[in-house]
Amino acid sequence: RHLCCPGTVAANVGSEEQPLGGSEDKIPKKRFSEVQEERREQAQRTVLIRCPNNVNEKKFLKYLSQHGPINNHFFYESFGLHAVVEFCQKDSVDSLQNGTHTPKQRTDPVIPFKSRFLNLKLKNSSNQIPQQSYAQTNKQLPPSSKKLFELLNYAENIDDQLNTLLKAFQLTEENVRLRHLTCSLIEDIAAAYFPGCVIWPFGSSVNTFGKLGCDLDMFLDLDEIGKLDVHKNAGDFLMEFQMKTVPSERIATQKILSVIGECIDNFGPSCVGVQKILNARCPLLRFSHQASGFQCDLTVNNSIALKSSELLYIYGSLDSRVRALVFSVRCWARAHSLTSSIPGTWITNFSLTVMVIFFLQRRSPPILPTLDSLKSLADAEDRCILNGHNCTFVRDLYKIKPSGNTETLELLLKEFFEYFGNFAFNKNSINIRQGKEQNKPDSSPLYIQNPFETSLNISKNVSQSQLQKFVDLARDSAWILEQEDKSQPSLSSKQPWGLATLLLPPGAVSTPLSKKKKKPMNEKVKGLLASIKSSTTDSSKGTHGK
Numbered sequence: 001r002h003l004c005c006p007g008t009v010a011a012n013v014g015s016e017e018q019p020l021g022g023s024e025d026k027i028p029k030k031r032f033s034e035v036q037e038e039r040r041e042q043a044q045r046t047v048l049i050r051c052p053n054n055v056n057e058k059k060f061l062k063y064l065s066q067h068g069p070i071n072n073h074f075f076y077e078s079f080g081l082h083a084v085v086e087f088c089q090k091d092s093v094d095s096l097q098n099g100t101h102t103p104k105q106r107t108d109p110v111i112p113f114k115s116r117f118l119n120l121k122l123k124n125s126s127n128q129i130p131q132q133s134y135a136q137t138n139k140q141l142p143p144s145s146k147k148l149f150e151l152l153n154y155a156e157n158i159d160d161q162l163n164t165l166l167k168a169f170q171l172t173e174e175n176v177r178l179r180h181l182t183c184s185l186i187e188d189i190a191a192a193y194f195p196g197c198v199i200w201p202f203g204s205s206v207n208t209f210g211k212l213g214c215d216l217d218m219f220l221d222l223d224e225i226g227k228l229d230v231h232k233n234a235g236d237f238l239m240e241f242q243m244k245t246v247p248s249e250r251i252a253t254q255k256i257l258s259v260i261g262e263c264i265d266n267f268g269p270s271c272v273g274v275q276k277i278l279n280a281r282c283p284l285l286r287f288s289h290q291a292s293g294f295q296c297d298l299t300v301n302n303s304i305a306l307k308s309s310e311l312l313y314i315y316g317s318l319d320s321r322v323r324a325l326v327f328s329v330r331c332w333a334r335a336h337s338l339t340s341s342i343p344g345t346w347i348t349n350f351s352l353t354v355m356v357i358f359f360l361q362r363r364s365p366p367i368l369p370t371l372d373s374l375k376s377l378a379d380a381e382d383r384c385i386l387n388g389h390n391c392t393f394v395r396d397l398y399k400i401k402p403s404g405n406t407e408t409l410e411l412l413l414k415e416f417f418e419y420f421g422n423f424a425f426n427k428n429s430i431n432i433r434q435g436k437e438q439n440k441p442d443s444s445p446l447y448i449q450n451p452f453e454t455s456l457n458i459s460k461n462v463s464q465s466q467l468q469k470f471v472d473l474a475r476d477s478a479w480i481l482e483q484e485d486k487s488q489p490s491l492s493s494k495q496p497w498g499l500a501t502l503l504l505p506p507g508a509v510s511t512p513l514s515k516k517k518k519k520p521m522n523e524k525v526k527g528l529l530a531s532i533k534s535s536t537t538d539s540s541k542g543t544h545g546k
């Protein structure tokens with residue numbers, strides 16, 4: 001592996017070892033755009049192959065090597081065995097495709113769309129192997145809760161527990177590759193209409209806060225097409241394309257998504273359940289890509305959301321405690337049904353992440369800088385204005401001074417719960433641009449200012465009762481950690497302790513949490529009703545960047 005390609009990606013997102021605590025992170029920190037470009041190029045040299053379970057790995061690789069050297073490969077399960085194979089050169093993919101057949105001996109006619117998702121057939125049984133030597137598969141999902149509790153119980157202390165949870169849930173190198181490959185496969189479909197377009201992943205797939213199993217947010221970038229070849233533009237004339245006009249940007253987006261949606265639905269191998277959610281504030285296509293197992297959301301020209309993913313990437317890379325804390329808070333919220341995969345009036349992972357960032361800006365000394373201070377470190381090249389919004393901040397991680405704060409994760413987690421258990425949500429808004437509370441500009445129960453579109457609230461959907469539930473649970477959790485402090489568990493203990501206690505369902509611990517045993521049911525019903533209401537008014541998830 002990694003023998004022949006000079007440009008092999010050293011992932012910033014992925015399976016690298018995270019040093020425990022402190023800010024002495026020695027991993028080379030690449031710029032976000034560099035990582036994304038490299039990943040995209042890597043995905044273009046990669047194919048996805050559906051394989052029979054009993055494929056002989058050695059022979060399979062030898063067979064593929066006819067088309068050129070292979071840089072990397074792995075197998076995984078999703079509706080059958082699949083292989084992701086990355087060649088060293090893009091030419092090899094063309095060569096492989098040239099030697100690939102359109103399916104024959106089928107009863108059903110096929111749509112002859114030739115993609116980089118292929119199907120491997122065995123010609124003779126000598127390529128088969130006994131069951132015990134089947135190819136090793138790589139897991140694309142997080143550990144079960146039983147396994148997680150085991151892992152947490154083995155940890156030495158609460159800091160170790162938070163880092164253990166991070167390691168168990170963060171996206172692996174292979175999962176990151178698969179995400180970029182899936183975008184690349186969808187890009188091939190979109191490029192049939194818009195040659196030169198790019199589909200970028202954004203959101204938790206790239207912002208360093210992705211959990212195994214999270215959705216794949218992608219956006220179709222048509223601006224890349226507009227990049228001119230200035231050298232050929234000299235002289236007295238200017239040439240423009242003849243193009244159709246429409247009454248608004250929104251209508252253009254809806255038309256593009258509608259047609260691409262049809263294409264994905266009708267021609268995209270393995271793309272199923274395509275939904276066009278075109279009346280949402282930010283129109284999107286939602287579908288599942290069965291072969292990769294990802295639930296995909298595709299939007300158009302959503303560059304502010306990509307910029308906010310870059311900002312989170314910077315925050316996540318600055319100090320190794322940030323991701324550990326965010327992952328634990330997200331898992332805690334999920335365990336207590338504060339978040340849900342159904343859109344509704346609950347808090348989102350994105351809002352929770354911004355709340356953790358805000359909290360870390362409020363420490364003394366601060367663990368994270370404010371967005372305004374990241375802006376003041378920016379140079380001319382970092383300048384970025386999108387749709388009239390100033391999205392400028394420093395992109396070179398080395399220009400940001402590490403924090404002198406040495407607080408432990410255990411302390412930070414407890415203080416996080418205490419801080420938000422007592423936050424004046426009725427009066428104040430959360431603002432990571434200035435890193436301080438501001439007066440709320442409207443009466444939304446939870447107001448978290450969108451860092452770039454500063455007149456928007458990213459948690460506008462959250463109801464008073466969901467916020468109250470968050471506050472109650474935060475207080476209870478702070479109390480539990482306080483008690484833990486007093487009674488250190490013995491290492492041989494089979495009882496859940498520390499972080500594990502916080503992740504248990506309500507009622508399972510004899511703490512203030514159990515006093516509310518009856519309550520979650522009501523909340524659940526209320527929440528479901530609210531979610532039905534909100535999805536019929538189509539304010540559902542289509543609020544990316546809005």
Ligand code: CTP
Pocket residue numbers: 202203204205207210211214215217305306308309348349350457458459543544545546
């Ligand atoms: N986004 C936003 N404003 C919102 C919701 C989303 O700007 N109100 C942007 C953020 O950049 C976010 C991205 O859209 O990261 C994707 O949204 P979503 O999938 O809801 O959040 P993720 O961060 O991807 O988290 P998850 O793991 O829950 O998918």
Ligand code: MG
Pocket residue numbers: 203204205214215216217
């Ligand atoms: Mg997402």
